[in-house]
Amino acid sequence: xxxxxxxxxxxxxxxxxxxxxxxxxxxxxxxxxxxxxxxxxxxxxxxxxxxxxxxxxxxxxxxxxxxxxxxxxxxxxxxxxxxxxxxxxxxxxxxxxxxxxxxxxxxxxxxxxxxxxxxxxxxxxxxxxxxxxxxxxxxxxxxxxxxxxxxxxxxxxxxxxxxxxxxxxxxxxxxxxxxxxxxxxxxxxxxxxxxxxxxxxxxxxxxxxxxxxxxxxxxxxxxxxxxxxxxxxxxxxxxxxxxxxxxxxxxxxxxxxxxxxxxxxxxxxxxxxxxxxxxxxxxxxxxxxxxxxxxxxxxxxxxxxxxxxxxxxxxxxxxxxxxxxxxxxxxxxxxxxxxxxxxxxxxxxxxxxxxxxxxxxxxxxxxxxxxxxxxxxxxxxxxxxxxxxxxxxxxxxxxxxxxxxxxxxxxxxxxxxxxxxxxxxxxxxxxxxxxxxxxxxxxxxxxxxxxxxxxxxxxxxxxxxxxxxxxxxxxxxxxxxxxxxxxxxxxxxxxxxxxxxxxxxxxxxxxxxxxxxx
Amino acid sequence: xxxxxxxxxxxxxxxxxxxxxxxxxxxxxxxxxxxxxxxxxxxxxxxxxxxxxxxxxxxxxxxxxxxxxxxxxxxxxxxxxxxxxxxxxxxxxxxxxxxxxxxxxxxxxxxxxxxx
Numbered sequence: 001x002x003x004x005x006x007x008x009x010x011x012x013x014x015x016x017x018x019x020x021x022x023x024x025x026x027x028x029x030x031x032x033x034x035x036x037x038x039x040x041x042x043x044x045x046x047x048x049x050x051x052x053x054x055x056x057x058x059x060x061x062x063x064x065x066x067x068x069x070x071x072x073x074x075x076x077x078x079x080x081x082x083x084x085x086x087x088x089x090x091x092x093x094x095x096x097x098x099x100x101x102x103x104x105x106x107x108x109x110x111x112x113x114x115x116x117x118x119x120x121x122x123x124x125x126x127x128x129x130x131x132x133x134x135x136x137x138x139x140x141x142x143x144x145x146x147x148x149x150x151x152x153x154x155x156x157x158x159x160x161x162x163x164x165x166x167x168x169x170x171x172x173x174x175x176x177x178x179x180x181x182x183x184x185x186x187x188x189x190x191x192x193x194x195x196x197x198x199x200x201x202x203x204x205x206x207x208x209x210x211x212x213x214x215x216x217x218x219x220x221x222x223x224x225x226x227x228x229x230x231x232x233x234x235x236x237x238x239x240x241x242x243x244x245x246x247x248x249x250x251x252x253x254x255x256x257x258x259x260x261x262x263x264x265x266x267x268x269x270x271x272x273x274x275x276x277x278x279x280x281x282x283x284x285x286x287x288x289x290x291x292x293x294x295x296x297x298x299x300x301x302x303x304x305x306x307x308x309x310x311x312x313x314x315x316x317x318x319x320x321x322x323x324x325x326x327x328x329x330x331x332x333x334x335x336x337x338x339x340x341x342x343x344x345x346x347x348x349x350x351x352x353x354x355x356x357x358x359x360x361x362x363x364x365x366x367x368x369x370x371x372x373x374x375x376x377x378x379x380x381x382x383x384x385x386x387x388x389x390x391x392x393x394x395x396x397x398x399x400x401x402x403x404x405x406x407x408x409x410x411x412x413x414x415x416x417x418x419x420x421x422x423x424x425x426x427x428x429x430x431x432x433x434x435x436x437x438x439x440x441x442x443x444x445x446x447x448x449x450x451x452x453x454x455x456x457x458x459x460x461x462x463x464x465x466x467x468x469x470x471x472x473x474x475x476x477x478x479x480x481x482x483x484x485x486x487x488x489x490x491x492x493x494x495x496x497x498x499x500x501x502x503x504x505x506x507x508x509x510x511x512x513x514x515x516x517x518x
Numbered sequence: 519x520x521x522x523x524x525x526x527x528x529x530x531x532x533x534x535x536x537x538x539x540x541x542x543x544x545x546x547x548x549x550x551x552x553x554x555x556x557x558x559x560x561x562x563x564x565x566x567x568x569x570x571x572x573x574x575x576x577x578x579x580x581x582x583x584x585x586x587x588x589x590x591x592x593x594x595x596x597x598x599x600x601x602x603x604x605x606x607x608x609x610x611x612x613x614x615x616x617x618x619x620x621x622x623x624x625x626x627x628x629x630x631x632x633x634x
Contacts, residue, residue, distance in 0.1 A: 198625075222587045222596070236625065251634070272619035274550040275596045278589040285591070296625035300525035304552040304615035308592035325626035332626065333524070355629055380634060391628035 017150040020126040061121035069119050075137045076116035076128035169252040173375030178446040182407045189257025189406035195289035197280045198237030200266035202384035203230025207246040213261035222275035233269030235383040242381035243399035251388045256403025263287035285315045290409045293402030295322040295395030297332030305334040318417035320402045322394040323370040324357030331359040338366040345376025345397040350431040352438040372428050373439045374400040423453035530608040536618045537601035547601040548619040552594045559590035573606035
């Protein structure tokens with residue numbers, strides 16, 4: 001026994017808990033030859049038990065325990081009011097008669113009929129509390145092989161504790177595009193505003209709390225309705241908005257860019273929609289959007305919207321537009337223009353959905369639409385009045401791409417829309433069996449798009465997780481400094497303003513130049 | 519229109535028919551006229567007024583069409599009135615497209631909607 005350790009405990013508490021390794025009656029001599037100064041009770045126990053073998057029956061064990069307890073009992077004490085660490089008592093309390101007292105404190109009081117010592121004959125061990133004289137007596141007893149201070153048991157503490165928001169189930173679209181890797185690296189679309197022209201949006205939906213930076217309703221003449229509250233005349237707009245920037249709720253995680261903001265224009269619930277769509281597009285430019293997500297369009301081809309699409313691109317807004325739901329050899333305008341990011345629908349089996357439109361045009365640049373396909377079958381998102389629904393459609397695929405663009409703009413705030421568009425297109429791969437005429441470039445990959453855009457590898461998850469901590473520390477330091485000196489703003493916000501000031505305007509033609517004829 | 523205006527669905531003939539069908543007595547039809555990008559945004563109103571006058575003269579119906587809201591970015595304006603006059607504007611070389619203002623099928627309807 002470590003005398004020093006034992007003495008320290010006894011001096012502090014007046015007693016100590018010990019584990020006693022016993023010599024078996026028939027094997028005492030054998031055990032004795034194992035040497036003194038045994039390092040662990042378990043070693044002695046193992047030797048003793050092995051020596052006894054199967055012949056040491058249950059009845060013989062009980063008999064031996066009784067005799068040892070009787071013989072050694074006087075060396076042990078009944079510790080009064082023993083305060084024992086919870087973990088230790090939880091582990092051993094049932095064996096030594098610990099009782100739960102009022103106030104939740106555990107105390108090792110001798111329960112009625114509780115022996116001073118608990119013997120475990122099959123282990124060859126005895127357990128109890130001793131004072132200094134009891135310990136000396138035990139060590140001198142010929143039935144005792146060794147005495148050890150009982151270790152205080154405790155939980156194995158984790159080495160790195162980090163508070164995190166519990167992860168909810170993510171939609172298959174998020175997984176298919178590899179979006180979680182970007183989230184892990186800290187890219188959620190924060191600081192990016194996505195324009196959204198649709199049937200409106202339910203601004204009170206829990207999944208869209210704090211997601212809507214601006215809302216506009218346009219009357220039948222294309223004029224803004226003053227003080228309009230964010231609402232949806234249908235379900236379409238709330239669903240597509242949720243896919244772009246929906247926050248996690250009890251239903252799961254379905255927003256591709258859950259840190260992004262939305263500027264939502266309600267333009268198509270009926271009536272003179274063309275006037276209102278055009279008014280909505282012009283309004284979006286004022287909202288400092290980087291992306292337009294538009295899951296609408298006229299059947300077939302009309303060049304009518306070419307000028308406004310060019311105007312949006314020139315204003316630094318990437319148009320991401322649905323191609324349509326009318327199947328092969330069909331498409332809608334402006335989703336079939338050469339200089340929009342045209343999106344078709346993919347199902348879970350990596351197959352272009354039957355309904356997804358596709359069409360080849362007689363033009364030199366970008367003759368085939370859609371440009372790519374994205375998750376558009378069984379898409380979970382929010383609908384008005386706190387509800388949720390799955391829907392199929394290229395309308396559902398389009399906001400996936402708008403959300404991805406938002407993540408990329410956060411990753412490289414000074415990127416042009418041409419650069420982001422090229423990165424998304426360049427990241428696409430056509431799955432085996434997918435016909436080019438239906439899926440064109442195939443399915444984008446978020447990580448590859450990030451790497452193409454930034455020219456860097458995506459940080460590993462651990463490194464990325466550390467980065468925000470460093471930023472927080474820096475922020476705290478900056479705040480402290482600002483509090484002292486009231487200095488000019490620094491840090492990310494200023495950098496963003498600088499970046500915005502230097503933002504390059506895209507050429508109207510974009511990646512492909514425009515082509516008005518088919 | 520000097521260039522091919524799009525698919526059959528949006529050809530001048532088809533538009534004329536749609537406008538006639540949608541016209542109501544006393545109000546006429548409502549349409550959106552899109553001009554070529556080469557038309558300066560600042561002269562949209564002037565160009566459209568001239569176009570309307572020319573179309574009215576061609577059809578022989580004066581003061582039959584009114585110009586509504588202008589959309590400089592889209593090089594576009596809404597017009598209301600006689601469907602024949604509006605349709606006649608399509609022959610102007612600076613007109614790229616004319617669309618009915620009211621489109622019932624403006625977005626691809628989602629399929630298999632299932633509340634969960």
